Amino acid sequence: MINIPKDFEEYTRILMGEDLYRTLIKGLKQEDSPTTIRINPFKRCAVNMDLVSNNVPWCKDGYYLKERPTFTFDPLFHAGSYYVQEASSMFIDHIIRQYIHYPVTALDLCAAPGGKSTCAQSAFPIGSTLIANEPITKRAQILSENILKFGHSQIAVTNNFPKDFKKTKLLFDIIIADVPCSGEGMFRKDPKAISSWSKENVKKCCQLQRSIIKDIWDNLKPGGFLIYSTCTFNSLENEENVAWIIKELGAKLLPIHTEKEWNITGSLIGNPLNGADSTAQQFPVYRFLPGKTLGEGLFICLLQKTQPEPNTLPSNNISLLQKDYFRKALKPLKLLAYGVNEPEEKGKHKIPHISQALMKDADNSLYPTIDVSYHTAIAYLRGEAITLSHDIPHGIILLTYKNQPLGYAKNIGNRANNLYPQEWRIRSTYVPKEPNIIL
Structure with a gap:
């Protein structure tokens, strides 16, 4: 049984209202969270349906399992034939398939351990390329392993902070920013998220998130898309940060079609740009709440960069990874993986890289x-x-x-x-x- 911080309880009860708050707390106190996997479409294997309880409705390759097996002892897990990913975070598949219909160049800014990167690349049209980046070195190594096992040659893995991308002058059609947060959505899954939570940390996370988006904003093309997400519930890191992006950086929110039976919650404070009389429908953001939605806590939305320049997303966009200048553009970055690595020389022999x-x-x-x-x-x-x-x-x-x-x-x-x-x-x-x- 988890112990909910008192400050979190008081704030969240006011934010959500009594009924929704009780639903959330009941969900957070459930001992077992759903186990979900996502099949790798590039290494297509048929899932054993005897182990499946249901499909993940917003991701065509996602499945809920009846119970959690020991994945360590499944060779196909190590082969990258499937990925163990929390169901809510697979919603990125639904967003991409709804809005992206031509090859794009994308950046996953805070990508470790790799679930959203591999999910996104699975949903992108053929010919799309992705840089999966992680600022923290230890986490970047895990990301690199998972990307290599995923087996798609048009993904590069980097270990850099957002501001480093300014040196590359690369422009992206899509930036995925699953920003570091106070982790309220992980209370059920990770006891450390509870012990590290405080109102002060929420405020610090809010400012960090704004600085991250500001640092990377110039690398997003005019008309390009930003997928902003956190694994937390409060409005400061979510609705209020989205309103800040819209007002200060120049963006608009785009609606995402969802089904009622998915039980996804919208804005909890209406439209923060329009005052108290606004409705959640006027501010299309999407919140996954344990106890209501079958998954862990997640906040996610889709923004489009608005600037006087014309939309620069051509229908015949050529993959950056196919161009000679791509490696030159990556030179200011710490590149961990990109396609097939050169073989290792051992005496007279060459040992191929994994x-x-x-x-x-x-x-x-x-x-x-x-x-x-x-x-x-x-x-x-x-x-x-x-x-x-x-x-x-x-x-x-x-x-x-x-x-x-x-x-x-x-x-x-x-x-x-x-x-x-x-x-x-x-x-x-x-x-x-x-x-x-x-x-």
């Missing part, structure tokens, strides 16, 4: 492909040397599980040496008797 195994359009024709059993796959992902049949060629081989690439090994006859990245390996020595079959 990105080549996992990238959906990479050429692996040089390497024999061996589909392995469940227990061999787990041993490989744990970093163990594995034994293969005697008819397997010596040298670099590509290991797959259910035809989904896992990585490389070097077969030397009596065993195959493991080339799976050390930092990605399964640490647990436990092996389930029965495989976890999600797909």
Whole structure:
């Protein structure tokens, strides 16, 4: 049972009203939050419907599971065939499919651990490109791993602060800003979010969020889209910040079609630009509340940059990642991953990078492909040397599980040496008797 901070309780009860507040608190005190996965459309596998309770209604590749399996021991999880993502945050798929109908260049500004980036790239039209950025180095490493496993060559991973992008002079059609926040929406999921919450921290987060959007605003094209989101409930970090963006930076809110049965809540303070008499319908923002919506807490909206210049989003936009100047533009940034990395030189031999195994359009024709059993796959992902049949060629081989690439090994006859990245390996020595079959 979670202990709700008294200041949060008093503020939120006034903001939401008694009935909605009681619904929220009941939802926050539920011990088990829904477990949801999103299938990777670029590594299409059929989901095991026996494990599924329902589809996520706002994301065509999203599924609610009946119970939470141990994902660590599913090789297809490591292969990037699906991603474990909270359902509310999949709403970005719905926004993109409603408004984006041509290839775009996008930036996910605060992207770790990678759920929104991979969800967005799945929804973008073919030919779209994305920079997935994370300012915090440790989190950026996790982001890089998840993006590489996702296997899309038109995603670059960077480790920079928003102001660093000014040096690149890159202009984006879409910027996704899931900004750092006070974390009220994570109360059910993360006890640390409760212990770190305070009214003072809410105010600090509000100012930080404004500075982040201001720092990146010049990199958004006139007419370009900003998807602004937080995982918190208060109006200061949400409606009031959106009103600030509209008034101070020059933007307009765009409505997003939703269904009544999704139980999404709108603005809790009407339109802060029009005073107390305004309605939520005049200020189209979208709030996911535990206890009402089947997911964790989320606030999200879509803004469009308004400036005198004409809209610069051409219908035949060419991917930046296909242009020669893209790498030059990225030079001021700390680039962690981009497509297939160069092989590593080891004496007379070249060891292919793991990105080549996992990238959906990479050429692996040089390497024999061996589909392995469940227990061999787990041993490989744990970093163990594995034994293969005697008819397997010596040298670099590509290991797959259910035809989904896992990585490389070097077969030397009596065993195959493991080339799976050390930092990605399964640490647990436990092996389930029965495989976890999600797909």
